[in-house]
Amino acid sequence: MIRIAFVFAFSILLFDLMNSRHASAQPGPEGALTPEWIENLQDSFELNEEDRARFNAITNSDINSLALNREIVRGEDGHFSHRIKGKGITNQKASGRCWMFAGFNAMRPRVIHEMGMEEFEFSAAFLLFWDKMEKSNLYLEQVIELRDVDRLDREWELINEAMVGDGGWWNYVTSLIEKYGTVPSTVMPETHSSENTRTMNVVLARLLRSRAAVILEASEAGANVAELRKRKSDAMSEVYRFLVLNLGEPPREFEWRFKRKKKGEEKENGEEENKSQEMPGPMDETLTDRKSYTPKSFYEDFVGVDLSEYVALYHDPAQPTGRHYEFSRARNIVGQPDMNFVNIEMEDLKEIAVKSILANEPPWFAVNMGVDQSREHGLMENDLFDYETLFGMEMPFSKADRSRFLSGASNHAMVLMGVDLIDGKPAKWLVENSWGDDKGNKGTWTLYDGWFDEHVYNVIAHKKYVSPEILEIFEEEAESLPAWYPGAQGIRLR
Numbered sequence: 001m002i003r004i005a006f007v008f009a010f011s012i013l014l015f016d017l018m019n020s021r022h023a024s025a026q027p028g029p030e031g032a033l034t035p036e037w038i039e040n041l042q043d044s045f046e047l048n049e050e051d052r053a054r055f056n057a058i059t060n061s062d063i064n065s066l067a068l069n070r071e072i073v074r075g076e077d078g079h080f081s082h083r084i085k086g087k088g089i090t091n092q093k094a095s096g097r098c099w100m101f102a103g104f105n106a107m108r109p110r111v112i113h114e115m116g117m118e119e120f121e122f123s124a125a126f127l128l129f130w131d132k133m134e135k136s137n138l139y140l141e142q143v144i145e146l147r148d149v150d151r152l153d154r155e156w157e158l159i160n161e162a163m164v165g166d167g168g169w170w171n172y173v174t175s176l177i178e179k180y181g182t183v184p185s186t187v188m189p190e191t192h193s194s195e196n197t198r199t200m201n202v203v204l205a206r207l208l209r210s211r212a213a214v215i216l217e218a219s220e221a222g223a224n225v226a227e228l229r230k231r232k233s234d235a236m237s238e239v240y241r242f243l244v245l246n247l248g249e250p251p252r253e254f255e256w257r258f259k260r261k262k263k264g265e266e267k268e269n270g271e272e273e274n275k276s277q278e279m280p281g282p283m284d285e286t287l288t289d290r291k292s293y294t295p296k297s298f299y300e301d302f303v304g305v306d307l308s309e310y311v312a313l314y315h316d317p318a319q320p321t322g323r324h325y326e327f328s329r330a331r332n333i334v335g336q337p338d339m340n341f342v343n344i345e346m347e348d349l350k351e352i353a354v355k356s357i358l359a360n361e362p363p364w365f366a367v368n369m370g371v372d373q374s375r376e377h378g379l380m381e382n383d384l385f386d387y388e389t390l391f392g393m394e395m396p397f398s399k400a401d402r403s404r405f406l407s408g409a410s411n412h413a414m415v416l417m418g419v420d421l422i423d424g425k426p427a428k429w430l431v432e433n434s435w436g437d438d439k440g441n442k443g444t445w446t447l448y449d450g451w452f453d454e455h456v457y458n459v460i461a462h463k464k465y466v467s468p469e470i471l472e473i474f475e476e477e478a479e480s481l482p483a484w485y486p487g488a489q490g491i492r493l494r
Helices: 002-024 035-044 049-058 063-067 070-074 098-115 124-145 154-162 170-180 197-220 225-247 295-302 346-358 387-391 399-404 449-455 468-473
Strands: 254-256 291-293 310-314 323-327 340-343 364-367 412-422 425-432 444-448 456-462 479-481
Touching (some): 098 170, 098 364, 124 197, 170 295, 197 225, 346 449, 399 449, 425 449
Antiparallel strands (some): 412 425
16 A cells, blocks of 8 residues: 555656646746747657658758749640730849839830830830939928927838838829820930949938938928928939939930831731841831920820829728728829729729730739749749648738738739630739849749739729729728838838
8 A cells, every 4th residue: 555655646746747847848927938948849849751851851952942833833834815915025123113114014015016116115214313303302391291200200210211212103103204204215224323223222312311310400490391491402402413423314305216117027926027038228218207305295195195094903801892092101202192092802803904904905013022933934823832841831821911910012013914814714814024034934924813812912904994883982082001001012112
């Protein structure tokens, strides 16, 4: 009996010790990762055969190379039931001007086709100049507006963070073109600073903050708004000079001519080819006469699209659909409206995009480019990189949760140049990017419809492709979402 009692008492003691150790292996009272908890994690971990194979592969290879889903890669045939004819791929280089290039790329096919051109490209340097001027003016005006707020105020923090970065939305494109017009790329070509904006932006931000400090000092000394704007005017003269030194001075008037394609000589891909073996004559009959334009008259003559007829449609599962919203401070010009949109169901967003493509009008659209896309293969598809299988872990994460945890928002803009319809429904989409023809599939990407559901947020379309019911919602007063809302990433540098 004594022996049994001893064994029983020892068992209780051992049980208590084990429970005590298990209890101490939990997070500390403040949720800290305690030494006991770490020891428990170490003791409970065992590198089995499968994980050892993973360890050997992952530590010796690039993770994306191992996770690349070869079934998706080999399943792409490159065909689309409808494809808008285009010419050439643009390249934004080391700049965050995707929204601008996408805007131009939405217009280029119309210009090339209707004018019968061999090729054409808008000057992104021209629009960049005025975007930096307007953002500089907007920043200094916001400094005057918020001159009395606490320096820890969140809006103050945001305007000093965004400032003159490269980011933007569709409304940035329309505001600039409506005010300044456009010019061909040969009239104001790219410079090193336009293609590599980082250092230019850093120095420009330093200049503006320096002049903003002068404005605040004057305000604290009792200067009124008119006096503060006089100091802003002096600063803007310096900004203009700085931008001219980096980008060149934008033309107020220019002469220009272009070459037309020869008639009746089309390749299968829509590009014309001169099959004649005859020697050219003394005059090139495809070359137009030189004419004089202003940037605004050039836009009117060569594009002529009323940009106010286009609307922004959005899909954000974190907000109710059928409502009109705006992102506060999402603009680049003083006095212009903020980026505003109607939040709609995904199926409606796709239907509008398809209608636009079938009418040969490439829609501008914005996506989260940081997930499941390959620059090497030109593909966008869910689980293109199958990390769950590689690491043996399930990681479900919905579109709504990505927004909630600040990991899902549009950060890149492109245009849709085609769609593959199967039984009337899109199976995949053809995307024209602005990263040059050495990325993707010679500058284009295949976007599968499942990826569209998860990572496409914004589509711009002409009103004629949008239902009257949706258009009516734009007449309602927009609910303002704060500038730090997860979806409002377009105002930041990218």
